[in-house]
Amino acid sequence: MIEALFMVNNPNMALKDMAQRPIVHAGNPENHVLDLKKSQNVAILLRALNMTIDEVCEALMEGNSDTLGTELLESLLKMAPTEEEERKLKEFNDESPFKLGPAEKFLTAVVDIPFAFKRVDALLYIANFDSEIEYLKGSFETLQAACEELRNSRMFRKLLEAVLKTGNRMNIGTNRGDAHAFKLNTLLKLVDVKGTDGKTTLLHFVVQEIIRAEGSRLSSANQNLKAEKTQQSDFQDDVEYRKLGLQVISGLSGELTNVKKAAAMDSDVLSIDVAKLATGISKIREVIKLNEGIAPKDSSLNFSESMNEFLKKAEEEIVRIQAQYRDALSMVKELTGYFHGNSAQEEAHPFRIFTVVRDFLSILDRACKEAAKVNERTIYSLTRPLPNPPIFLGLSVRQHYSSSDDETPS
Template structure:
């Protein structure tokens, strides 16, 4: 019994040992070149990409980036072996008793194509080229539109004029009571100046005054002047004017849509993207030089055809970049002034205006609620904080535009 028992165990152990001895050499055989973990990751990635060695090699030989797509090309570029790994793969003999793993077999087949991974890099550039060009064109178009919107906005200039007039009226008799301009960043601080009720801010007051004046201007076709009407009728007109004017002021945010989009951009990053795209052309020219010796006519024809189109597209986007950045520089000088040009780096002007528009939208909502309450009770005068009530703050506000859109006049500067 003992003999039989131990014979069985001995047999089992030998069997297990035999299996273990067989597995270990197989693992080593399949990981002769790459790190085992890296080899396994590449094999998993290849299965996920669902692509064959033949499909990849054919696309690389012809230079057709569309066949593989951006995602696969990026994955192939990450698989690129080190010089040592490349040497070992090239030296590996097919008649070797050892077996290459899935990842090693795939990479070895790719390396049989001249300059395979330089081709992958060039084809990835081609695959991304069109989307990069379209992104840059849209971005510079948005910057141009934002500059035009802000500079030509009548209501934005009216707001600047109203803020300047209010500030001067509040500071009358002081050395700050006759200012000709103010820093654009000050717009963000208007809500910090509050009236005696601790709720109404200076921006609330400015908006209330503007909507009244704007409403009256838009309703100027009324044949009966307010002075000839009853008090009840006058109050009704007043509320109606404010309602109409509020629609105009609250619409500023919609009118400056591209300004808000431009605030999310970075002019320096866009310029760097243009430079990278232009410099990337060397990937195509370099691979063309390297592949002259291979006599691969189809590959060279494909690359040369792309090169002609790409060079023209890059010239166009560089020209658009110059126009957009020139307009941005002009807009910065228009609102900030030459003396404070350093304060308005890049698209900061759009960031300030975007943040101000967010504040203005909330103030317009507050003012709208106040006006709704006024409509319910027309017998009560519309009240504003006494320390902010400035009679005739905007004399001649309707009759003239203090600031034109010409480049030599600035509604606000440092």
């Protein structure tokens, strides 16, 4: 193939090469029952195997998935012959004038095993079972941890409170100025509401207010304030407030790590994986039933024993996994109801609450970095005597912000 694709197209060179190449007489011709590509793929696999044909067949007869491994079992399934190919393979015998190629010889040995490729499919299910269980358990634990993080985050609730109060203040005097709650999707729109300077957003304003409030709270808790303060001490306190407050709100993203992991999950894929694990156990029951129809041999008895032992363990594990799945979904639904009020509207996208929070955290991280730069400039300017010190620019009070059309208790 390499010669045909990449050799220099020079007729004189080709003639010279043919003249120098010795003539090899064909020995016993090989018969390729499989199509050429399939035969080549099987031959490549055989060369990569660290097992003999007899060892592969013995593992299939005994039902030993550990000996074969996931990669080999997947490869065996891909090379399964069609009914026509299997019929032709079984017609060949040692007296045939044609010699079978290595790929055909291997598959001939495999198809002689009763329901060989049903065994392969069942053994592949067994080989993947433990890793699938661990993956699903980890996913459910992440969902549960994400729910607990959002419910228990003081800073997240503080931020929601600040957004609600700010939105009500901006819309005072309108039918939107007395909202009791708002949809979490509103968090993603905070950067769209800009102040009179055209740069400062509503999110910037909320972040700065929380920095000030949290910094003051932490500073008061950690030290006894003096009754009388000089201008210098007031300035030092202000610097300390800003640092402490910024640390608190900047830490929210790190506090909600499982929320970000949950946002990367696909609820449909997770549901399909649980269903596939449950329905896949039927493959084990099928091969056990087929094996019962074989005349008792040591290998068939060993196969039945191996399959029955796995079946008992797997059925119990699947029941536990299905229960954990229901519990995790119930927690997500309850959390969605807590923040959105009507979780039924979100049933088509049950994990949407996590994606909204994750996207908001990304926006919040950028706002915190910008706030840090503003604070640095403000601190620097406060060390110099200025007639009019810079202040944080206000927002247009009459911008309609609150999404009270969708109001629901949170």
